[in-house]
Amino acid sequence: MNEDLSTSDPVSPVEKNHSFREEAWETFRFLLIALAIVIPIRVFIAQPFIVSGASMDPTFKDKQYVIVDELSYHIGDPARGDVVIFKYPKNPKQYFIKRVIGLPEETILVDGKGRVFIKNKDGKIALTLNEPYVAYPKDDSMERILKVGEYFMMGDNRAGSFDSRAWGPVNRDLIVGKAFLRLFPVSTIDILPGQYRQS
Numbered sequence: 001m002n003e004d005l006s007t008s009d010p011v012s013p014v015e016k017n018h019s020f021r022e023e024a025w026e027t028f029r030f031l032l033i034a035l036a037i038v039i040p041i042r043v044f045i046a047q048p049f050i051v052s053g054a055s056m057d058p059t060f061k062d063k064q065y066v067i068v069d070e071l072s073y074h075i076g077d078p079a080r081g082d083v084v085i086f087k088y089p090k091n092p093k094q095y096f097i098k099r100v101i102g103l104p105e106e107t108i109l110v111d112g113k114g115r116v117f118i119k120n121k122d123g124k125i126a127l128t129l130n131e132p133y134v135a136y137p138k139d140d141s142m143e144r145i146l147k148v149g150e151y152f153m154m155g156d157n158r159a160g161s162f163d164s165r166a167w168g169p170v171n172r173d174l175i176v177g178k179a180f181l182r183l184f185p186v187s188t189i190d191i192l193p194g195q196y197r198q199s
Contacts, residue, residue: 047177049085049095055155055162056097058135059083059194060182066097066193069180077172078103078151083179083194086153086170095176098163099194101129102144102152104172110165112141114158133196134158140165151175156194 051064060066060083068085078084078100088094102108107119114137118127138158142165146152150169155161164170182193 048183049097051097054160055157056083056099056194057157057160059099059133059156060097060179061188064182064188065184066179067181067183068177070177073175073177078175078178080198081196084153085176085179087174087176088167089170089174090167092174096153096163097179098153098155098161099133099196100151101154101164102146102169104146104148104150106146106152108142108144108146108152110140110142112139113137114139116154127198130198131196133194136160144169149173 047068047070049066049068051060051062051066054062066085080100080103082100083097084100085095085097088096101116102118105121107123109117109119109125111117116129116131117125118129120126133156136157136159140158144152144164146169149172151172152164152169154163154165178195179193180191182188182190
């Protein structure tokens with residue numbers, strides 16, 4: 001006795017079309033949700049940058065891949081020793097990576113041997129910066145008084161950095177965020193790379 005063991009019915013064209021629409025809608029909805037999550041993170045919280053040049057040697061090398069924390073500076077202000085990404089004051093379409101050296105309303109003094117001092121409002125030296133991250137010093141000198149909302153930025157490679165010594169301070173609104181994570185090369189992975197707090 002022959003018996004038909006197949007229990008599946010042929011799918012009608014209407015059902016196929018309905019199934020395709022459901023899958024397309026689910027895919028579209030997934031993309032919308034993904035974009036709703038990714039875009040705010042990319043714009044307001046973190047974004048990737050690739051280091052270009054040697055101005056931060058030896059802390060950061062050319063072509064290293066860095067994730068920048070943009071959220072922290074929505075809550076608080078940059079601190080001395082932070083490694084930050086900011087828009088170049090002379091051309092805001094260009095981004096720089098440097099270290100925060102001077103804070104608003106401070107006076108920055110670089111002596112003839114390249115040492116950095118912070119003066120108080122009385123003109124007396126209040127702080128001598130300890131800078132173990134500087135491997136390539138430069139014997140230059142300068143003095144700069146910072147206004148409200150101004151930050152003084154310098155590259156760790158003092159002999160090869162184009163920074164606030166040349167073009168002046170950076171306004172607070174030009175600071176994008178601080179280096180949060182170094183991802184590439186893998187051998188250099190680090191959280192808050194280069195951050196240094198004065199003791």
